[in-house]
Amino acid sequence: EVQLVESGGSLVQPGGSLRLSCTASGLIVSSDYMSWVRQAPGKGLEWVSVIYSGGRTYYADSVKGRFTISRHNSKNTVYLQMNSLTPEDTAIYYCARTLDRGGFDYWGQGTLVTVSS
Amino acid sequence: SYVLTQPPSVSVAPGETARITCGGSKFGTKIVHWYQQKPGQAPVLVVYDDSDRPSGIPERFSGSNSGNTATLTISRVEAGDEADYYCQVWDSSSDPYVVFGGGTKLTVL
Numbered sequence: 001e002v003q004l005v006e007s008g009g010s011l012v013q014p015g016g017s018l019r020l021s022c023t024a025s026g027l028i029v030s031s032d033y034m035s036w037v038r039q040a041p042g043k044g045l046e047w048v049s050v051i052y053s054g055g056r057t058y059y060a061d062s063v064k065g066r067f068t069i070s071r072h073n074s075k076n077t078v079y080l081q082m083n084s085l086t087p088e089d090t091a092i093y094y095c096a097r098t099l100d101r102g103g104f105d106y107w108g109q110g111t112l113v114t115v116s117s
Numbered sequence: 118s119y120v121l122t123q124p125p126s127v128s129v130a131p132g133e134t135a136r137i138t139c140g141g142s143k144f145g146t147k148i149v150h151w152y153q154q155k156p157g158q159a160p161v162l163v164v165y166d167d168s169d170r171p172s173g174i175p176e177r178f179s180g181s182n183s184g185n186t187a188t189l190t191i192s193r194v195e196a197g198d199e200a201d202y203y204c205q206v207w208d209s210s211s212d213p214y215v216v217f218g219g220g221t222k223l224t225v226l
Contacts, residue, residue, distance in 0.1 A: 035215075037160075045152070045160065045203055047215035058213045094159055102207020102215065103150035103165035110159055 002026035002106045004095050009111030012085055020080040020111055022095030027106070030073040033098035036080045038091035039110075046091075050098055051078065063089075085115045121204055121218035128224040135191040137221045139204030142185060147206045149187040151180055154220075155200045163202075164189060191223070199225045 008020040022034070036048040049059045049069040057069050068081040078095055092112050096104035122140040129135040139149060149167050152160035162171050164180035167187065177192045191198055204218040 044220045045154075045205070045217040047217065050213060050215075060215070098207075099165060101148045101150075101166050102209065102213070103162055103205070104152075104160070105162045105165065105171060107159040107161070 002097070004097070004106055004108035006093060006095055006108040006111040009093060009113045011114045011116065013117050014086055014115055016085050016115070017081070017083045018085065018113060020082070020093055020095075020113070022078040022080075022108055024076050024078070024097075027097060029071050029076050029078050033100075034069075034071065034078045035096050035098045035104060036069065036078075036093055037096055037104065037107075038089075038093045038113075040088075040091045043091075048093070049080065082113070085113075087115050089113060090115045119206070119208065119214065119216045121206065121216055123202075123204060123218040123221045125219070126222045126224065128226055129194050130226045131194055131196060133194055135194050135198070135223055137189045137191075137202050137204075137223065139187040139189070139218050140185055141187075141206065141216075144182055144185050144187060144206075147208060149180065149182050150205045150207075151178075151187075151189045152203045152205065153198075153200045154203065160203065194223075194225055196225050199223055 003025045035050040051069045066084045071078045092110040094110045097106040151164040154160040163178045167182040168180045179190045201220045208214040
C-alpha cells in the first residue's frame, strides 16, 4: 500500500523560511516523479513543483527562485524548501506521485503552512 | 498562460447522469486528468489520461476529450459523489507546465 506523509507545516512570519517533508512508503521516490501541489484556504489546486526520477526539477512561476524541491533517497523522502514566504503562500501543501503523463495518482494528507505576522 | 474553464457548479438528482466540462484551447494535444475532492480530504484521481480509471474507481466514472472540451461523466449519481471536481493538464513539451481547472462543485439534490 502506498502512503505519503507530509510534515513540517506551521505558522511562519512573512519573509521567513520553512522546509516541508514528504516521506513515502510503498513506492520509491527516486524511481518516480514526485510533485508538490498546494491549495489555499477555500481555493482550488495549484501545482508547485516536480522532481523527476532523473533529478531534474521544475517550478511554477509563482514560486520559482524561492522554493527548492529535493529528495533524500535513503530516507525515501521528498522535501520542499520554501524561502521568502508571503501571505499568498498560505495553503495546504500536498505531495503527490506524478504519472508519466502528468496525473497525480497518490496524495498525502497535506500539511498546513500559514504565513502571517 | 494556459487556462482551464470549468462550470462553478453542477446539480443532479440521485440516479441521474452528471457531466462536468473542462474547456481549454488545443485540448486535442493535451492529456486531461480528473480529481474528486471531498471537504477536508486530499484529492483523489478518478480519471487519468483522458479516459482511464485507476483501480478502485467505479465504472460510473468516465472521461472523454474532444476538440476544446474534456468531460467527466458520472453515471447513476449517488449521494457520496457530492464533492468538488477538478480537471488538470500537464504540458511537458518544454519545461513541464501544470494547470488545474477552477473546480466544479457537484451537488446531489
